[in-house]
Each structure stands twice: as structure tokens, then as C-alpha cells.
Amino acid sequence: MSIDPLILAGARARGKRPAFLELPESDRLLSMLMALASDVAVMRERLDTVERLLDTKGVVTRADIEGFKPDRNAAYERGLLHRELVARLMRGVQQDMEALVEAEQSLEDISLELRDS
Amino acid sequence: MKKRDDIPPDYREVKRHGVFPEVAHDEAARFNFLANLNRHVAGVLGAGNKAAYETRVLPAFVKAEGRAPKDRFEIRHAMNRDPYHRFWSAMKRNSMEMRQQAGRAMVLRQLDDLGVKAAALNMGQDTLELHPEVAVPRYQAAVDIHCMPGSYYTEAAPGDVLAGANYDCGIFATTGGALGGLTDGGGQALVKWISEARPGWVPGRVLDIGCTIGHNVVPLALAFPETEFWAIDTAAPSLRYAHARARSLGATNIRFVQMNAEDLSRFPDGHFDWVQTTMFLHELSGKALPRIIAEGARVLAPGGLMLHLEQPAYTEKMPLFEQFMRDWDAFNNNEPFWSAMHSLDIPAIMDAAGLPKDHQFSIRVAAEVDPDIFPAAASGSEEDYGRAAAWDAYGVWKPQGDALKALREAAE
Numbered sequence: 001m002s003i004d005p006l007i008l009a010g011a012r013a014r015g016k017r018p019a020f021l022e023l024p025e026s027d028r029l030l031s032m033l034m035a036l037a038s039d040v041a042v043m044r045e046r047l048d049t050v051e052r053l054l055d056t057k058g059v060v061t062r063a064d065i066e067g068f069k070p071d072r073n074a075a076y077e078r079g080l081l082h083r084e085l086v087a088r089l090m091r092g093v094q095q096d097m098e099a100l101v102e103a104e105q106s107l108e109d110i111s112l113e114l115r116d117s
Numbered sequence: 118m119k120k121r122d123d124i125p126p127d128y129r130e131v132k133r134h135g136v137f138p139e140v141a142h143d144e145a146a147r148f149n150f151l152a153n154l155n156r157h158v159a160g161v162l163g164a165g166n167k168a169a170y171e172t173r174v175l176p177a178f179v180k181a182e183g184r185a186p187k188d189r190f191e192i193r194h195a196m197n198r199d200p201y202h203r204f205w206s207a208m209k210r211n212s213m214e215m216r217q218q219a220g221r222a223m224v225l226r227q228l229d230d231l232g233v234k235a236a237a238l239n240m241g242q243d244t245l246e247l248h249p250e251v252a253v254p255r256y257q258a259a260v261d262i263h264c265m266p267g268s269y270y271t272e273a274a275p276g277d278v279l280a281g282a283n284y285d286c287g288i289f290a291t292t293g294g295a296l297g298g299l300t301d302g303g304g305q306a307l308v309k310w311i312s313e314a315r316p317g318w319v320p321g322r323v324l325d326i327g328c329t330i331g332h333n334v335v336p337l338a339l340a341f342p343e344t345e346f347w348a349i350d351t352a353a354p355s356l357r358y359a360h361a362r363a364r365s366l367g368a369t370n371i372r373f374v375q376m377n378a379e380d381l382s383r384f385p386d387g388h389f390d391w392v393q394t395t396m397f398l399h400e401l402s403g404k405a406l407p408r409i410i411a412e413g414a415r416v417l418a419p420g421g422l423m424l425h426l427e428q429p430a431y432t433e434k435m436p437l438f439e440q441f442m443r444d445w446d447a448f449n450n451n452e453p454f455w456s457a458m459h460s461l462d463i464p465a466i467m468d469a470a471g472l473p474k475d476h477q478f479s480i481r482v483a484a485e486v487d488p489d490i491f492p493a494a495a496s497g498s499e500e501d502y503g504r505a506a507a508w509d510a511y512g513v514w515k516p517q518g519d520a521l522k523a524l525r526e527a528a529e
Contacts, residue, residue, distance in 0.1 A: 003273055009222035011267070013214075015260025015451040020207035027207060034211045038150050045146035 123160055125152035125293035130490050131286075132298035135365025136235050136278060136358060138286055144223045151219065151290035154212050159501035162205055163442075169201040170438055189431070189440040189456075193448070196441065210449050213264045213291070220287035221266065224279055235278045238361035245360040246374040247353050254351060254377060256402040260451045269329060270352035281330045281358025294491045295484055295506035299366075302484025302491075302506050303395050303426060304336035309485050310510075312340075320344050320390035324416065326378040326409060327397030331359035331371065333426075338368040346371040347389070349378060379408045387418040395426040396508070399458040406458065407466050414470035419517030423472060426482070426508045431460045443502040455503070463511045472513040483507040 021027045054060040128145040178195050186192045196202045239245050253270050261268040273279045288300045296302040325334040328348035338346045348371050360373040392413040431440045447455035468474045484506035
């Protein structure tokens, strides 16, 4: 038997999973959100490890990090990083907004139209 | 600023033994996150359940029914319609599933290495007896207990230790470290208790039923090095791991045997001086539990000790809301016998097995852990019901000599 650790690690436990939230999609979204939160926390801890090691080894002190002020170019690049992340997060909201001002036929209607035209 | 007392210790405080998985930086961090998540969800947000119950669920129930809920089941059905409780439950369920995934991922990536380590510790030892003909009982097979994929008994590869290693490495996250560095706070508590209850007593033979990875029997075996310990379970992958784990911790006086405790016919009457279970009875069934207690009573020597560690029973004194909260794992964390078990009259079942009530006792024991590192068990409103590192023990000293004779005569 071949083992795919990636899939096996996340395997389902036997036993019907209760429906907690109103919509099954909400339950799934919450699972994803919590996994994401976990990995953000893991990354933050890893960063903390790096900071502390740099500090103890005298490479970069935590005071250096706390007192760091980016120059204008760096500040822009970092601002852009934040803005890009926000834009990725808000994709769905943005697309809802765009859809509000553009009356559209359903794909089903278009598909019927194309079949018959 | 004063330090908070609800921050679990770092995962790297978990003590390593010979078959404990290697822990990478991010794996430790992931367990740290989960331990803190659990403390927060149980200790901080758990209180919202009672608030939701008192402010809206109970008033709505009373308005609709003209009375208060009559049992924990009615409360559960009502609470399962409440958005706060639903969301809280969803988060708690996810944290369980995430813990399983984290533990399995860590073990699976080194499964072969762990197998080699376990085999080296197990090889040539007659103290590990696996009997593949032992069937997985229905109460183990019906669902995967604790949402552990594959439960205690499934192998990902022949002869592996996945189930045991995964169970071992994740308990820290579930309990926030409250069971101590070797997850043996329960066993350590028993060592302390017996040394105070019967100073100087050295049992000749001890039977630990449903031992899983042996975490609660090893402290006893180390405390009584001359005693012959038998630790039994139906799950081979757990036993394989348990035996290697015990060996690496220096406990060589435990015989781990794959066996179903409903049939202890291998042992003659009165064979053991101490028969125990720790956090095991709730994973059985309505018929298996009394059978196991009866078999345990039979193989217990007159004057011997029977002891069962469990979470508190649902007595009339326990508020219905607390019973409902304690029942969460039954329906949301795959513990299908949990609810029924905690309303059983265990003293009566022991009595029926020939261990009379007037020889019984009950004690409250809390996990014995290094308080410098591991947090004290939370209690009261912050308690993580069902998972608190404190237990009620049902105990009985089997009558001997004249007392036993008198009982038999009374029965006739």
C-alpha cells in the first residue's frame, strides 16, 4: 500500500460529522479560516525564533528590529505588500461590487442563446 | 504586568522518550497554537455557552414548553439551535480535527524511523504479546474515537506505530499540557494516592485494562519495580508503541498483551492484587462495561484493589447544564458511549460483580505534574469539561477472609 502522508494526515475520522452552522459551506469556510490562523501563528512563532537567534548571536538585536525605520522606497514596497494582501483578501467583495453595476444574463441563459443562435 | 496563568507551556517541554517523534520547529509551533486555541475556546469563550443558555435559550424553552428542560438531552437540542453554541462547537470540533492532522502529519513523515526505533526496543522481548485474532470490538469500530482517523487500532503500514505515536504526541495540545511532560499525570496521581492510602503496600500483580499507550501504567510500574504488571488492550498499533515507550522509560516489569477484557479466562480467579482502568470505561458499551467489571472482579484477589478513573458521573447533584456541557464530546468528538456511561451507577455495577458497596470508596484525584512547567488543572467555569486533568475514582477493596465468607453465606 502506498502512503500519501499529505492525504493520510488529514483523513476523515469514521463517524458522521455534525452540521454545526446553518450552511455546510460555512462549516468548511471556518475550517479553512482556522487552518489559516494556525499557520499565521506558526509563522509568527518562527519569526520570533529568528529574531531571538539573531539577537543572541549579536547579528541583529530586537531593539534594532523595534527601532527599524524603512526609507521611503522600502516603505512604499512594504505598503504595497499590505495593499496586495488586502486586495487578495477582498477579491470576492470587489467582484460583488463590480457585479452590482453590470446587469448580466445567467450562464444558463447564454448557453441556451448560443445553442439556438 | 503580571503573567497570565492560562498560557500553556511550550511544546518543547514535552518529554521525549525512545519512540517519541522528532519535532520540527513549526510542528511545535502548531501544537503551541492549538494548545492556546483550546485554552481560549474552553476557558474564555466556553462561558458564552452558559450566557447564551441563560439569556435566550432557557427563556425561549420555558416560553414554548411552559417548563424548564428535564434533562441534558433537551438542553442539547435547544442549544444546538443557538448560533453562539453552534459556532463555539464548530471551532472546538475543528481544533480536534486540526490536532489530529498535526499529529498524524508529524508521525507520518517519520513513520519508518519510528517503526525501526520501536522494533529495536520490542525485538526479542516476551513482554509484548500481539494476538491478531483479537477482534476490534463494535464499541471501538463504530466510529473513530476522539476523531482520531483510524482510532487506536488502524495501521497505515503493516506493523506501524502510527496510532500510538499520534495519540501520544497530541495530548499536550488537547489538554494544554495539564497532564504533564509524559502525559502521565493520571498515573502519577495514582502513585501518590496509593502511597498515602496504603503506605508500604506492594501489590504482587497488577492488571491495567485498556492501557492504550501505557502512559498511566508506567508510573506505577516504576514505583513498584518488583510488581508484575499486565497491561491489556485490543489495539496492536497502540500496544507496540506502548511497549517500546515503557522500555525506553525503564519500565521492564509490564507485559503488554493484545486481549479483550470481556474475557479474562486466561487468568485464574484471584490472580491480581490490583485491577484498574484509567479513562477507559467511557469508551465501552452498555453490555461490555459490566462484563469487564465482572471479569475484573473475578480475577481480583480477596483484599485486592479495583480502581476506575473517570470524569465525574452525572448525579442528581450535578446541574443539568453542566451535564450538557460535559456531554459535548459524546456527540461532537466521537465518544458515543460517554453520555450513557456517565449516568451509569458504577458502584451498583461493582456491587453486582461481588464487590460490595460497603467496601467501596470514591476519591477525587488531580494530575500530578511539575507545577513549575505545567499549569494546574482549570476548574469551575474555566474547566474544559471532559478533558480536565482531574478525575473521580471508583474504588473498592475486595472483601477477604471472614468478610468474604459472610457475604457468601448471606447470598445463600
